[in-house]
Amino acid sequence: MGDESGVGLQPCFNCLRPLQTTSSFKKLKVIFNRGYNxxxxxxxxxxxxxxxxxxHISGRLDVRSSGETGTTLLGQHLNTGRVEVEIASGDVRLTTATSIHKTDQQVITISTPFAxxxxxxxxxRPCVMIHIVVYAPLRGGxxxxxxxxxxxxxSFAKSLKLYAVGTTIITTESGKIHVPFPKSKTDEKSPYTLQSRQIIVNTSSGDIEGWFPLHHLLKIQSKSGNVLxxxxxxxxxxxxxxHANLFVETISGTIGISAQSVFYGNIWCRRPKKQPPARDYVVELTTVTGIIDAHVVMASRGVFxxxxxxVSLEVLPLLFSSSGDGQSRLETVVKSGLTSIYMLEPLLCNVPCIKDASLMMTGFNNSLGLTRLQSYHQSIGGHIKVEYPQSWAGEFSTETCGKVSLEGQSIIITHSNQxxxxxxxxxxxxxxSTVGIKSNSGDVALHFDETDDSSRASTARDVEVTHLTIPTRVADEPNSLYFCDSGIDWKNTAGLLTPRGAV
Incomplete structure (x- = not known):
């Protein structure tokens, strides 16, 4: 297996015997042509x-490029690869207890007894280590x-070039999944190649880390493992x-999603670093007790x-032209955690999103602003802080027994209750556009930024909410706004809402 094989070289962590006592090795030929699985x-x-x-069973499965281009047999070019399996233990009986079986349909099964x-x-404790290496040919698909x-x-090797045109499914119950990250935050080159229309990744307790391409579907699930x-x-x-669909789900694991080719990272800027491909991005991120920290592009739907x-989000909305439906929908629902949303100025596709997948959306226009976003943010006891760009235009409403902070230009208060x-x-x-924010007892902050400050330092979960003087006009008579947590009585003076009694 070459120098990268670690099987049989180190003692098992859970036993006292060195595992190099006995090992077995098997090489299996596989074909990477269309029509094969x-x-x-x-x-x-x-x-x-x-x-x-x-x-106790441990080890890893590696996927690498073979560096070979295949062979020609009876006039047919075969992209041949191979699968190598090495089994090591401290006892020959343990080694032989693990079986390896391959069918004509290229189903390879490695079985070990439970006890x-x-x-x-x-x-x-009896221990067995298994090392499986898949060598994919350079041009095979x-x-x-x-x-x-x-x-x-x-794990995937950095030099990997893998073409599984329909679907790639990666699952481990107790192990972790690690694929390469880009070399640096400024490196826009893909660290490896995985051409697969649908990519499905699943673990039970192991972490999932690395760079994954989003072609048509990227679905990642873990019960207790983190997804970074x-x-x-x-x-x-x-x-x-x-179309591009990103679905990530955990029970207790943290969800961390980034797209460094688009976002600046820790420097919060209202404009993207680079325009993403013009597609209908549907994003759904769900967890029970884990944290969501995501920098995502969304088009027709974003659910968190x-x-x-x-829940901490940096969102680039990708809107569609008015000749189509033109609306994007954003939803965040949190029971007791904090919600923090920072939204960039939108990009508008010149071609509408329709059901005809053959119609490619190309070109952007960001001159019309964020005028067709339907968003809803809900929490029971957590604070909610939403920062929309200045170009947002539409109707807003807030409902809470906590403090309320509104900030922005050209705001008209149309109704309030006591x-x-x-x-x-x-x-x-x-x-x-519409935005509805509801929290039973948490504070609510809705800010419409006036500037595009690329040097702004902002912490993702800073939800410190204070009562601010709000530059605004009142629709009818000057309103007295009453906030139930503090009893502040607001008055309108020369177009400004300020607390009564303030100088």
Whole structure:
């Protein structure tokens, strides 16, 4: 397996015996042509009658490029690759207990028993290490690639060029998944090549880290593992030039999503660093107790849900021209965590999003502003801070028993109440955007930035809310706005809302 193989070289962490005592090695030929699939599964065989010491199984599955271009057989070019499997343990009986089987349909199964009844009950734990390496030819392309392991980590090499045109499925139960990141934040070159229309990644407890391309679908799920992913937005698939779907879900793991080719990172700027491909980006990020920290491009829909974790978003809205539906929908729902949203100035596609996937959307126009965004932000006990660009235009409403902060130019207060909860609504400029913010007991801040300050230092979860003087006009008679948490009575003087009694 070359120098990169670690199987059989180190003692197992969970036992006292060195694993280089005995090992076995098997090389399997596979074909990477269209019309072929490759399915590799590492599993543990269990049955109701199994007794004895439970085996500890560890290792990894690596995917690399072979550097070869294939062979020609009977006039047909075959993009041949190979799968190498190495098994190591401290006892020959453990090594031979693991079986390797390959079918004509290129399904490779590596099976290890759950327990062995002949192992010393008082001795060190029986351990087996498995190393699987998939070597993909440089120009090979299969229909579907499935990597499913129970106990191993999965990694991709930086030099990898992999073409699984239809679907790539990567699953590990207890291991982690690591693929390369770009070399630096300024490096826009893809760290490896994975051409697959649909990419589905799943772990139970292991982390998922690295760069993944977003062609048509990128779906990532983990129960307790963290998801820290850089998303590549470029795609060459013909049926992916209009649609891109990003779905990420965890139960307790943190969700961290970035797109460094578009966003500046820690420097918050109202304009993107680079325009993304003009596609309909649908984004859904969901967690129960984990934190969501995401820098994403969204078009027709963006949904972000968390039960107790904080949600911090930097969003680039990609809108469609008025000849189509033209509306984008943004939703955040958090029960007890903090919500912080920073939105960039929108980019407007010159071609509308329609059901015809053959219509490519090309070109941008950012002159019309953020006038067709429908957004809703809800929390039970958490604070909500929303910062929209100055070009946002439409109708807003807030409802909370906490403090309310409104800031921006050309704001008209149209209604307010003096009850519990306090409700404030109004208009800003002329547009059909709507934003509704509701929190049972948390503070609410809705700010419309006046400037594009690229040097602005802003912490993603800073939700410190204060009562501000609001430059605004009142629609009818000067309103007295009552906020139920503090009893502040607001008055209108020369177009400014200030607390009564203030000098």
């Amino acid at each position: 490759l399915n590799i599964e590492q599993k543990v065989e269990r049955n109701d009658h199994q007794e004895g010491r439970e085996l 062995v009844n002949w192992w010393d009950a008082d001795g060190p 299969i229909d579907t690639l499935v990597l499913k392991v129970a106990n191993l980590d999965i 992913v850089e998303v590549g937005l470029e795609s060459t698939f013909l049926d992916s030039t209009t 849900h968390s039960t107790t974790g904080d 009850g519990v909860p306090g409700i404030v609504g109004g208009l800003k400029s002329q547009g059909t």
